[in-house]
Amino acid sequence: MDEADNSVASPIEEEVPKGNSELLIRQHVLPTTLHLVPLSDRPFFPAQSMPVFLDENTWLETVQAVGQTAGHEIGLLLLSKDAKGVPEPEDFEEIGCIVRMHDPKELDGQIRFIAEGLARFRVVEWLSRKPPYVVRVEYPQSLEPDELKVRAFANAIITTVKELLPLNPIYSSELKIFLTQFSPDNPGPFTDFVANLTSASKDELQRVLETVDLLPRMELVLKLVRKELEVARLQTEIKERVDERMSEQQRKFFLKEQLKEIQKELGIAKDDRTAEIERFKARIDKLNLPEAVAERIDEELQKLSMLESR
Numbered sequence: 001m002d003e004a005d006n007s008v009a010s011p012i013e014e015e016v017p018k019g020n021s022e023l024l025i026r027q028h029v030l031p032t033t034l035h036l037v038p039l040s041d042r043p044f045f046p047a048q049s050m051p052v053f054l055d056e057n058t059w060l061e062t063v064q065a066v067g068q069t070a071g072h073e074i075g076l077l078l079l080s081k082d083a084k085g086v087p088e089p090e091d092f093e094e095i096g097c098i099v100r101m102h103d104p105k106e107l108d109g110q111i112r113f114i115a116e117g118l119a120r121f122r123v124v125e126w127l128s129r130k131p132p133y134v135v136r137v138e139y140p141q142s143l144e145p146d147e148l149k150v151r152a153f154a155n156a157i158i159t160t161v162k163e164l165l166p167l168n169p170i171y172s173s174e175l176k177i178f179l180t181q182f183s184p185d186n187p188g189p190f191t192d193f194v195a196n197l198t199s200a201s202k203d204e205l206q207r208v209l210e211t212v213d214l215l216p217r218m219e220l221v222l223k224l225v226r227k228e229l230e231v232a233r234l235q236t237e238i239k240e241r242v243d244e245r246m247s248e249q250q251r252k253f254f255l256k257e258q259l260k261e262i263q264k265e266l267g268i269a270k271d272d273r274t275a276e277i278e279r280f281k282a283r284i285d286k287l288n289l290p291e292a293v294a295e296r297i298d299e300e301l302q303k304l305s306m307l308e309s310r
Contacts (some may be wrong), residue, residue: 015051023165030073030098030118030121031069031071031137032072032136032137032138033076033137034073034075034098034121034134034135034137035065035074035075035132035134035137036075036076036077036079036092036096036123036132036133036134036135037051037052037054037059037062037074037075037076037077037090037133038076038079038083038087038092038245039076039078039079040078040079041202042078042098042196042202043078043093043097043202043205043206043209044076044078044096044097044115044117045117045208045209046097046119046120046192047096047189047192047193047196048114048115048192048193049114049116049117049190050114051112051113051114051115052099052112052114052115052149053111053112054057054110054111055109055110055111056106056110057109058241059131059132060106060111060274061131062131062132063101063104063111066101067101067104071100072101073098073099073101073118074099074115075096075097075098075135075137076097076098076115077092077093077096077123078092078096078202078206079091080093084120086130088129089126089133092123093206093210094122094123094210095121095122095123095140095206095209095210096120096121096123096181096209097135098115098118098119098120098121098139099115099117099118100116101113101114102114102116103292120139120140121138121140121141122137122138122139123135123136124136124137124138131273140214141212141214142188142213142214142217143213143214145187145213145214145215147217150214150215150218153215153218153222154187154190154191157190157194157218157221157225158266159224160225160229161194164225164232166201167232167235167236168228168232182308187218188214189209191214191217191218192208194220194221194225195208195224197225198221198224198225198227198228199231200224200228207220208220208221208224212223277301281301284297
């Protein structure tokens with residue numbers, strides 16, 4: 001098995017909120033070689049912390065090897081297409097997320113660990129093309145953005161997310177977490193977190209992950225949340241129209257039933273079925289029918305009168 005060489009490292013800067021929107025710039029050294037595992041549904045973002053589940057038979061050796069490294073760091077890389085069986089290097093995207101692995105456990109044929117997102121990485125070279133995968137990586141850095149434009153995009157994104165809150169309650173709890181961890185003063189994690197809030201497709205989210213420069217990434221995410229807002233508004237309008245039609249139909253039904261009961265109590269009208277039977281009898285009495293036919297019709301009308309009203 002190829003082992004990840006953690007003796008060679010690459011420094012990156014991580015922004016961490018501190019106090020009144022002040023930032024503590026923490027220098028962190030990340031490995032230039034990584035063990036790698038695949039994701040199939042959505043890419044993982046540096047702003048995320050959440051459980052990851054892997055098949056034990058295929059990935060136990062990888063997780064054990066990562067557990068013996070100093071930083072417990074592993075690469076999560078999205079599959080670009082559905083792979084049958086164990087994926088090949090050609091099945092993976094090029095840019096993924098390095099995470100710190102916490103509390104790995106074996107559960108019913110699966111391995112679960114908590115992944116703490118750290119940074120984007122780009123695969124430079126595959127050192128092992130079969131599990132346990134080992135790749136050489138680099139960490140792309142964003143160009144220094146215009147602060148005024150960053151602030152403008154951040155405010156636009158926040159405004160759109162706040163408009164989503166009354167339309168989609170699921171955003172409420174997520175936004176509380178978001179507001180305690182991120183702010184527009186920390187725009188990279190802020191933008192990634194909002195992207196992960198959306199129901200965008202895996203291809204759209206992978207495009208966000210691959211957009212390293214901050215301003216283009218914020219523009220992409222703003223489009224995603226505005227699309228989310230449009231969908232939520234449309235769903236709300238459809239629900240209101242359906243509820244309105246149902247309420248109107250229900251109101252008419254109850255009023256009609258109440259009217260029937262009132263008419264019965266006052267003795268001023270019969271229910272529809274009784275009135276209809278009597279109309280049939282009156283018409284039949286005017287006809288010169290054979291006795292057998294008249295008797296059969298009378299039997300059927302008796303049966304009809306005994307049926308329970310709906």
